[in-house]
Structures are given as C-alpha cells and as structure tokens.
Amino acid sequence: MVKLMDDEVFRAFTTYAAVVIVKMLLMAPMTAFYRFSRGAFANEEDVASKSAEERKKQLRTHPDVERVRRCHQNDLENIVPFVVIALLYTLTGPSLSSALLHFRVFAGSRIFHTLSYVCALPQPCRALSWMTGMLCTLSMAYGVLGSVLVL
Amino acid sequence: MVKLMDDEVFRAFTTYAAVVIVKMLLMAPMTAFYRFSRGAFANEEDVASKSAEERKKQLRTHPDVERVRRCHQNDLENIVPFVVIALLYTLTGPSLSSALLHFRVFAGSRIFHTLSYVCALPQPCRALSWMTGMLCTLSMAYGVLGSVLVL
Amino acid sequence: MVKLMDDEVFRAFTTYAAVVIVKMLLMAPMTAFYRFSRGAFANEEDVASKSAEERKKQLRTHPDVERVRRCHQNDLENIVPFVVIALLYTLTGPSLSSALLHFRVFAGSRIFHTLSYVCALPQPCRALSWMTGMLCTLSMAYGVLGSVLVL
Numbered sequence: 001m002v003k004l005m006d007d008e009v010f011r012a013f014t015t016y017a018a019v020v021i022v023k024m025l026l027m028a029p030m031t032a033f034y035r036f037s038r039g040a041f042a043n044e045e046d047v048a049s050k051s052a053e054e055r056k057k058q059l060r061t062h063p064d065v066e067r068v069r070r071c072h073q074n075d076l077e078n079i080v081p082f083v084v085i086a087l088l089y090t091l092t093g094p095s096l097s098s099a100l101l102h103f104r105v106f107a108g109s110r111i112f113h114t115l116s117y118v119c120a121l122p123q124p125c126r127a128l129s130w131m132t133g134m135l136c137t138l139s140m141a142y143g144v145l146g147s148v149l150v151l
Numbered sequence: 152m153v154k155l156m157d158d159e160v161f162r163a164f165t166t167y168a169a170v171v172i173v174k175m176l177l178m179a180p181m182t183a184f185y186r187f188s189r190g191a192f193a194n195e196e197d198v199a200s201k202s203a204e205e206r207k208k209q210l211r212t213h214p215d216v217e218r219v220r221r222c223h224q225n226d227l228e229n230i231v232p233f234v235v236i237a238l239l240y241t242l243t244g245p246s247l248s249s250a251l252l253h254f255r256v257f258a259g260s261r262i263f264h265t266l267s268y269v270c271a272l273p274q275p276c277r278a279l280s281w282m283t284g285m286l287c288t289l290s291m292a293y294g295v296l297g298s299v300l301v302l
Numbered sequence: 303m304v305k306l307m308d309d310e311v312f313r314a315f316t317t318y319a320a321v322v323i324v325k326m327l328l329m330a331p332m333t334a335f336y337r338f339s340r341g342a343f344a345n346e347e348d349v350a351s352k353s354a355e356e357r358k359k360q361l362r363t364h365p366d367v368e369r370v371r372r373c374h375q376n377d378l379e380n381i382v383p384f385v386v387i388a389l390l391y392t393l394t395g396p397s398l399s400s401a402l403l404h405f406r407v408f409a410g411s412r413i414f415h416t417l418s419y420v421c422a423l424p425q426p427c428r429a430l431s432w433m434t435g436m437l438c439t440l441s442m443a444y445g446v447l448g449s450v451l452v453l
Contacts, residue, residue: 154305155393156393156394156395156450159452162450162451162452163452165390165393165394165446165450165452166447166450166451166452166453168386168390169387169390169443169446169447170447172383172386172387172443173383173387173440173443175379175383176379176380176383176436176439176440176443178379179379179380179432179436180436193372194369194372194422194428195422196422196423196424196425196428197425199424199425200425223379227378227379227382231382231386234386251452
C-alpha cells in the first residue's frame with residue numbers, strides 16, 4: 001500500500017498533483033467572489049432574497065465572471081489530463097530530475113496562466129503559458145507511450 | 152497488482168470514487184431527457200428529422216436544460232478533484248475511520264447538491280452542500296501535502 | 303514502484319488512457335485553429351493588435367467554434383470518468399481479454415464520436431458512439447462495485 005509513497009518520484013508527483021488540483025479548486029470561490037461583487041448570478045434561487053427589480057437585474061452574465069469561468073474551464077481541460085498522464089509517467093519509473101522538470105514547469109506555467117487570464121495580461125502571455133503546460137503533458141505522454149504500448 | 156485492493160482504505164476509496172463518478176456520468180442522460188422533453192437542442196443534426204419550422208424553434212437553450220448542465224459542470228469541477236486528492240490521500244495510508252468520514256461526507260454532500268440544484272431548492276441548500284464537499288477535498292489535500300512534500 | 307507496470311492489464315490501461323487523454327487534449331489546438339480561421343475570439347486581449355472595427359467584429363461566438371467546444375466538453379464529461387473507472391477496474395484484476403475489449407471499444411467509440419461531432423455527421427452517429435462509450439464505462443463500474451464494496 002504505502003509502497004508507492006516510498007518512491008521519491010511518486011512523492012514528487014503527489015506534491016505537484018495536489019498543488020495544481022488545489023489551484024484549480026480555488027477558481028470556484030473566486031467565481032463566487034466575482035458573482036457577488038459584480039452582482040451577476042445564474043440561478044433564480046440565488047437572488048430570491050432580493051427585491052423583484054434587483055432580482056431581474058442580477059440574473060445576468062458579467063464579463064469579469066465569464067473571464068474567471070473561462071479560466072476555470074481551461075484548467076479543467078489542461079490540469080486533469082496532466083494529472084492522468086503524470087501518474088502514468090511516474091509509474092513508468094522515470095528519473096527524478098526529469099520528472100521534477102516536467103512537474104515544475106507545468107505547475108509554474110499554469111499559475112502564470114491563471115494570472116495572465118484573470119488580470120487580462122496582454123498576449124502572448126496567456127498563449128505561451130498555455131502552450132508550455134500542454135507541451136509538458138504531451139512530452140510525458142510521448143514518454144509513456146514510448147515505453148508502454150499494448151494495443 | 153492486486154496488492155492495492157488488499158488494503159481496506161483503498162477498497163473504500165474505490166467504492167466511493169466509483170459511486171460519485173457514476174453519479175456524475177448519469178447527469179448526461181438526464182440532460183438528454185430534458186433536451187427531448189423541453190424540445191431544446193444544440194446541434195442542427197439533432198433536429199434534422201423535423202419540419203423546417205420545428206427545427207428553428209427547437210434549436211434553442213431552455214432554462215431547465217441549462218440548469219442540469221450547470222449542475223453537471225459543477226460536478227466536473229468538484230468530483231474530479233475529489234477523486235485525484237482522495238487517491239493520493241489513500242496512498243499516504245490514513246486510518247480507515249478518518250478516510251471513510253471524508254468519503255462519506257463528500258458523497259452525501261454531492262448527492263444533496265445535485266438534488267438542490269436540479270429541484271432548485273431554496274438557498275443555502277446548494278451553497279452549503281457545495282461548500283461541504285469542497286472542505287472535504289481541501290482537508291484531504293492538507294493531509295496529503297502535510298505528510299508528503301517534495302518541491 | 304514499477305510493480306504495477308509489470309502487469310499486462312495495467313500496461314493496456316496505460317496505453318488506452320494515454321491515447322484517449324491525448325485525443326482530448328488535441329481538441330484545444332483544434333479550437334484555437336477554428337477561432338483563428340473563423341475570426342471568433344472570446345477575450346479582448348486576443349484581438350488587441352487589430353483595428354478598432356475588426357476588434358468589435360471578432361469578439362463573437364461562431365457556430366463552428368462552439369461545435370468544437372461542445373465536442374471538447376463532451377470529452378471531458380466522458381473520457382475523465384472512463385480513466386478513473388478503468389483504473390479502478392484494472393486494479394480489481396480482470397482478465398486481459400475482457401479489459402482490452404472494454405478499452406478498445408471505448409477508444410474507438412470516442413474517436414468516432416469526435417468525427418461525428420466535428421463533421422456534423424447525421425444522427426444517430428453521434429448518439430450511438432456516445433452511448434457505446436458510456437456503456438463501456440458503466441459496465442466497468444458495475445464490475446468494480448460488484449467485486450469491491452466498502453460503504
């Protein structure tokens with residue numbers, strides 16, 4: 001059971017997977033914060049305590065809320081594949097240095113991606129950070145399929 | 152191979168992970184049901200067999216369909232991180248009672264969340280069930296990062 | 303560590319999980335391609351280098367982009383559950399032939415699903431491929447919960 005955690009590479013995977021997943025999870029409270037501060041809700045029951053006029057006005061989309069939600073969606077589309085591929089990659093027994101390189105670059109690129117997206121930094125900040133993370137995952141996938149292939 | 156399944160905590164993880172993932176998966180047929188019963192489709196090929204007039208009318212969004220889709224999206228944003236963090240947490244070798252507590256509270260909170268969302272129960276039903284699930288995942292992530300940290 | 307990879311079923315799981323995850327990941331560059339070729343962007347910073355008039359015109363949604371994004375979303379909703387359930391299923395020690403059957407049918411159905419969605423093939427191409435993939439995952443979930451159940 002605890003055998004897996006005896007492995008240094010698996011411990012590194014555990015650390016970085018937990019970090020990026022928690023980062024992704026924190027997009028939800030951030031969306032909630034923007035919904036309340038901008039007064040933009042999606043469900044009728046969320047504005048039930050307000051006056052009829054307010055209620056109508058607050059059932060809307062707001063560009064700031066949509067921006068955070070797109071960022072969250074992009075996390076789902078990139079961080080979940082990273083976790084799966086990184087787990088398989090870790091189990092193929094790579095060297096610690098090569099694994100850490102992949103994990104660190106990915107984690108860094110996703111944190112910078114969130115900053116670029118939420119603060120609307122000028123392009124190509126967001127495009128480059130997205131591409132860096134994607135190349136990390138693809139590089140590990142290449143490693144996995146190169147060493148293990150049962151079709 | 153079957154070593155992992157010899158562990159009681161891992162078997163508990165397997166059970167609850169399978170349950171919440173199947174719950175999430177069943178949101179898709181529910182969306183399909185609402186699409187057909189409300190007559191609200193997203194793709195032209197889905198209404199190809201209908202008359203031209205019907206076709207135009209049914210290519211639309213419907214509040215009930217959108218509600219189920221938001222619920223499904225919220226599942227993706229919360230259940231997938233739970234599965235990843237719970238797997239890592241299980242591999243750090245927690246006590247069975249503490250693991251079962253996390254898994255049961257999470258599964259219960261997500262089932263209640265779906266009920267709250269789809270039936271539009273008055274707030275704070277949905278907010279509280281969402282927050283309970285999130286705190287479960289964060290508590291396990293804290294346990295993981297506290298016992299394993301390789302940066 | 304490398305014990306898991308000694309198992310033939312686990313190597314098969316690794317292969318198919320990596321293949322479907324990479325397929326899902328490639329939906330993102332495809333979305334980017336459609337965004338550029340159709341001139342339909344979601345963020346102001348993405349069109350910052352263009353003239354004021356162009357900028358306004360390109361901040362819009364386009365049916366082709368939305369179609370690829372719905373396909374990507376459907377992948378997230380189906381491929382991620384498959385990976386989780388298939389991992390648990392693999393760890394319960396199924397026969398290689400039965401595991402390969404599930405993995406191959408799922409991978410095939412998802413590739414055909416993407417084709418059906420992006421090329422807008424007439425129904426029921428998309429509906430059938432989606433249902434096939436879903437039944438694969440549910441069949442494995444049934445196997446998992448049948449052999450391991452700790453509530």
